[in-house]
Amino acid sequence: MSFLRPEIRAALHRWREALIGAAMVAAGLLLVVTEGGLWRWLGLLLALAGAAILREGVRRSRRLPDGQGPGMVEVDERRITYLSARGGGSISIDALAEVDIVTLDHAAFWALSDREGTALSIPASASGAAQIYDALSPLPGYSPDRALAAARAGRPGRVTIWRHPAAPVPRRLH
Template sequence: MIRPEVKAGLRRWREALIGAGLLVWGLWWALTAHGYIPWIGWVIALIGLALAVTGVQRGRFRTGAGGLGVVQVTEGQVGYFGPFTGGVVALSDLSKLVLDAGQTPPCWRLRQPGQPDLLIPLNAEGSEALFDIFAALPDIRTARLVAQVSRATSGAQAGQPAQPVVIWERARLRLH
């Protein structure tokens, strides 16, 4: 009954839409109710605002599905199982996260010492779970992460060549 494009758009922006709904509902209670209900409305509005902001970030991170391979995230490990390559990277061993927009399709390049890089296409099934994993990396800037994903997907659609971009790198301990 709902067109597939509309369904995909709603699924992509679901957290942002739920957050906006909670924000409107909370503001309505806060501004029109009496007694203790306005206080509950303000709390609901703040929760809705936080959910909407994170939902926009997640929506911008999601680039779609239907690509080659499957991503699995379990107990501190990211696994990618594709038709030609695959592997597992423990997050504690991850040394560098690179967005390689020069690949077709654009890929995440997860680097760990002593192992070959693990390439994960942005549109692999289950790749939306990577946002939470990447956001948990120490000192990562999620706004930059989301902006680079948007730039990579729009550049790939326009056919523009792009260079790999280092999104995050583990800080090295320096001993004097």
């Protein structure tokens, strides 16, 4: 039997990594302030590790809800695969030319295209779509924070998150 309402449990579950990081920072700072010698240095290390976990936890918690949209995303062997009842496809991370976030009336989509002209549109709310944020992190100049901000913008539009340096700039009608 749980004493917490389901929505509070869901929020705690979603923010669990950030909460663990915050607790580590607090415990580390307590050691730094109250203890001396080796314990003070261990407290500092604990606080720094907690800060890193807190930062990543906040970043992950702010992502769009995963698994409520159509389809399923799999990231394996540096390939992003989207499967859906209405189709899908697969694209290699190494062959990417451009990564965009497209927002339409409270819905966000990843728009991926490679250098061969293959395009793949993935709902940001598809099951497993949160993996895309981390899968793209090796791309030089890619910012998961910029992708998150674009996905949460709430106004219709298309934002280019990353473009391969050698890829030509596409001409789009707005």
